[in-house]
Amino acid sequence: MTEPQTPGSRRGDAFGAMLREYREIGEGCELVERDDGWVGISAGGEFYFAEDDEWPDPDRRALDRVEGRVLDVGCGAGRAALALQERGHGVTAVDVSPGAVEVSRDRGVRDARVADVADEFDPDTFDTILMLGNNFGLVGTAETALDRLGDLATVATDDATLVVQSRDPVMTDDEHHLAYHEYNRERGRLPGALRMRVRHERLATPWFDYLMAAPDTMANLASETPWTLVDTIEPEAGLDPAGGDYVGILEIEG
Amino acid sequence: MTEPQTPGSRRGDAFGAMLREYREIGEGCELVERDDGWVGISAGGEFYFAEDDEWPDPDRRALDRVEGRVLDVGCGAGRAALALQERGHGVTAVDVSPGAVEVSRDRGVRDARVADVADEFDPDTFDTILMLGNNFGLVGTAETALDRLGDLATVATDDATLVVQSRDPVMTDDEHHLAYHEYNRERGRLPGALRMRVRHERLATPWFDYLMAAPDTMANLASETPWTLVDTIEPEAGLDPAGGDYVGILEIEG
Numbered sequence: 001m002t003e004p005q006t007p008g009s010r011r012g013d014a015f016g017a018m019l020r021e022y023r024e025i026g027e028g029c030e031l032v033e034r035d036d037g038w039v040g041i042s043a044g045g046e047f048y049f050a051e052d053d054e055w056p057d058p059d060r061r062a063l064d065r066v067e068g069r070v071l072d073v074g075c076g077a078g079r080a081a082l083a084l085q086e087r088g089h090g091v092t093a094v095d096v097s098p099g100a101v102e103v104s105r106d107r108g109v110r111d112a113r114v115a116d117v118a119d120e121f122d123p124d125t126f127d128t129i130l131m132l133g134n135n136f137g138l139v140g141t142a143e144t145a146l147d148r149l150g151d152l153a154t155v156a157t158d159d160a161t162l163v164v165q166s167r168d169p170v171m172t173d174d175e176h177h178l179a180y181h182e183y184n185r186e187r188g189r190l191p192g193a194l195r196m197r198v199r200h201e202r203l204a205t206p207w208f209d210y211l212m213a214a215p216d217t218m219a220n221l222a223s224e225t226p227w228t229l230v231d232t233i234e235p236e237a238g239l240d241p242a243g244g245d246y247v248g249i250l251e252i253e254g
Numbered sequence: 255m256t257e258p259q260t261p262g263s264r265r266g267d268a269f270g271a272m273l274r275e276y277r278e279i280g281e282g283c284e285l286v287e288r289d290d291g292w293v294g295i296s297a298g299g300e301f302y303f304a305e306d307d308e309w310p311d312p313d314r315r316a317l318d319r320v321e322g323r324v325l326d327v328g329c330g331a332g333r334a335a336l337a338l339q340e341r342g343h344g345v346t347a348v349d350v351s352p353g354a355v356e357v358s359r360d361r362g363v364r365d366a367r368v369a370d371v372a373d374e375f376d377p378d379t380f381d382t383i384l385m386l387g388n389n390f391g392l393v394g395t396a397e398t399a400l401d402r403l404g405d406l407a408t409v410a411t412d413d414a415t416l417v418v419q420s421r422d423p424v425m426t427d428d429e430h431h432l433a434y435h436e437y438n439r440e441r442g443r444l445p446g447a448l449r450m451r452v453r454h455e456r457l458a459t460p461w462f463d464y465l466m467a468a469p470d471t472m473a474n475l476a477s478e479t480p481w482t483l484v485d486t487i488e489p490e491a492g493l494d495p496a497g498g499d500y501v502g503i504l505e506i507e508g
Contacts, residue, residue, distance in 0.1 A: 008290040008291030010291065029295070031293060034262075037263030038262075038455050038456045039293075039453050039455070176456055199293050202291045
């Protein structure tokens with residue numbers, strides 16, 4: 001993968017820096033740059049610090065699907081880990097961002113770590129694996145999704161649940177997003193296979209892949225792994241301003 | 255000047271696109287990128303559409319210094335031109351951004367144009383030249399400031415007033431901004447001589463120079479032109495959250 005850098009920006013933990021700054025001053029937003037040159041705000045900082053009663057509808061209802069010991073993948077500022085700790089779950093929270101892990105610990109997440117799932121945990125460890133806040137995206141691309149979902153299956157118990165939030169990428173009227181989907185199709189990628197990086201002040205993360213997938217795409221990808229998409233949580237009418245958001249519930253085939 | 259482009263971004267009127275979008279949906283902000291790689295929000299879109307009673311303190315009080323026929327340089331969405339039209343002034347509003355001029359016209363600015371000041375107007379035309387909202391920055395660098403201030407003197411009447419808002423760049427605790435000032439000194443530029451561009455979705459403006467100058471710097475630059483800094487409007491105590499903002503009042507030496 002080519003790694004263009006803007007002159008003067010420094011490779012670093014832009015996402016973690018944004019979270020640390022929001023924690024400190026209560027202001028800021030997550031700025032992302034896509035590999036077609038599009039830049040914009042993906043979320044305000046407050047999104048990462050919201051209490052569960054302020055969450056998007058599908059994320060909030062997804063908490064009721066959580067059982068037992070939980071692995072929270074892409075914990076951000078720890079909003080899901082904190083909500084589940086309060087409900088009595090044992091939670092392990094991981095993020096590739098050291099700043100995110102620092103903020104999560106600082107806010108009270110008892111077990112937060114910078115970790116690669118496959119290397120860090122023993123098999124059959126977690127009853128629920130949680131990827132809220134669009135974190136199904138962390139599976140990367142159609143190609144890497146198979147390995148990453150496989151790794152998650154390995155650390156999950158046999159009757160585990162994988163609770164993943166995603167978005168149907170084509171549920172948009174935005175001409176730039178629609179053009180990007182077409183660009184992706186032309187280069188043999190899924191329409192919602194974003195390549196992007198986070199920028200904050202002088203920091204830019206490495207470019208990374210982040211997949212937005214409609215339920216049928218998620219079901220197809222999962223079918224080549226131990227997981228099966230068994231249910232979706234769709235937003236209630238009027239509670240999906242962004243469009244296309246949902247939570248997928250996956251289980252390991254018996 | 256080198257003109258680095260992010261892969262995929264398109265050269266275009268990013269600033270005007272932001273204003274048009276804000277006019278349409280009431281959301282958005284001005285995203286700037288500086289040539290040290292820093293990116294951030296320079297202003298929310300609402301700043302450009304604010305009524306004069308919502309303006310920053312020095313900008314608001316500067317309106318009382320306006321007399322006669324007005325040239326509004328860098329009109330943005332027309333907030334100053336509209337306020338002055340309401341007060342009965344004849345106002346000509348110019349901006350290099352076609353989108354800004356379109357939005358200004360659309361909101362009721364009667365004479366708004368994409369124009370270069372030096373080529374567009376006859377000598378001795380304007381009684382007041384207005385550059386609010388940090389628009390002293392449009393003089394560019396220490397070098398270009400002399401020509402641009404000279405051009406403004408040419409189209410101004412002999413007893414004209416130049417009303418310009420700027421900011422003391424060193425009035426900040428931000429480590430990145432302070433490092434940028436040092437970088438500027440090292441390369442022989444004034445500390446507040448920003449080189450930046452505006453980005454919006456897939457658009458990026460050309461890189462341009464934008465000068466932030468404390469009153470003593472403004473006075474020094476003006477001293478090599480027909481203008482003299484005769485007064486400043488400083489924010490009232492507690493009304494300068496950004497730090498260092500002020501309005502300079504300049505007149506042509508008799």
